[in-house]
């Protein structure tokens with residue numbers, strides 16, 4: 001990532017989800033304004049909600065957060081946090097362009113807004129092109145979060161946070177209060193795994209597999225989806241984000257698709273305001289290409305029957 005970081009700046013956590021909870025514990029007070037992508041990561045919305053903030057949704061465009069909305073959310077130094085996923089965002093699959101990262105970082109510079117940069121999918125990009133993290137632009141203002149879940153195994157529950165010292169001290173106390181420490185057996189297994197295997201080669205392999213599965217999903221959608229359905233073409237990660245034709249309800253698609261043994265996620269829980277009634281998240285990492293093509297064909301029939 002091109003960052004100059006010492007081991008003291010890294011805390012190993014119980015999955016990266018725990019980072020979000022600990023951030024909530026130490027930083028979020030009722031009524032604090034939190035700027036978040038629209039749509040935003042459901043797990044962050046859930047965990048931050050426990051600390052009763054006011055969410056300020058920022059529309060996500062194909063190149064990243066809408067700059068005007070971003071400026072408005074951050075202006076006047078009123079946002080306590082900005083939470084974002086610049087690489088292959090969950091749920092949209094969108095990756096912020098380098099220009100948009102710079103624009104957002106320029107807006108944030110000089111404010112007291114803390115950037116929570118969630119890089120859960122950073123390693124899963126499908127091309128060699130990578131962009132600087134916010135941590136590079138705003139090292140003292142950014143808490144960078146990562147996970148072993150997407151590249152090794154989610155069940156090990158290992159994540160990490162890279163943070164300036166002041167916040168680290170508070171995080172360590174909050175983590176002790178939460179769980180005393182992370183699972184040492186998992187840490188030792190991961191440590192041995194990283195020592196004994198070529199993790200870069202492993203990541204290249206899963207990138208290749210996921211890229212192929214993404215291509216199959218996109219190709220199947222191009223062949224099958226009815227007029228009026230649109231979707232993102234993610235540069236990495238695990239998800240394609242679908243917008244349905246006007247009047248077609250994502251909840252109905254969800255219910256009907258399930259009857260055909262196809263699981264999709266309706267967009268509604270990814271919105272902190274009213275939204276998502278016409279959007280769906282599709283996952284391409286957990287099925288092989290044959291099942292993806294079959295799944296898209298079944299989904300196509302469901303959408304056609306409901307849009308008719």
Ligand SMILES: Cc1ncc(COP(=O)(O)O)c(C=O)c1O
Pocket residue numbers: 014015016017018041043085090118120146147148149154157158159
């Ligand atoms: C964007 C994002 N952040 C964090 C997490 C939490 O992952 P974990 O706790 O397994 O590291 C997820 C899981 O799906 C995610 O999509």
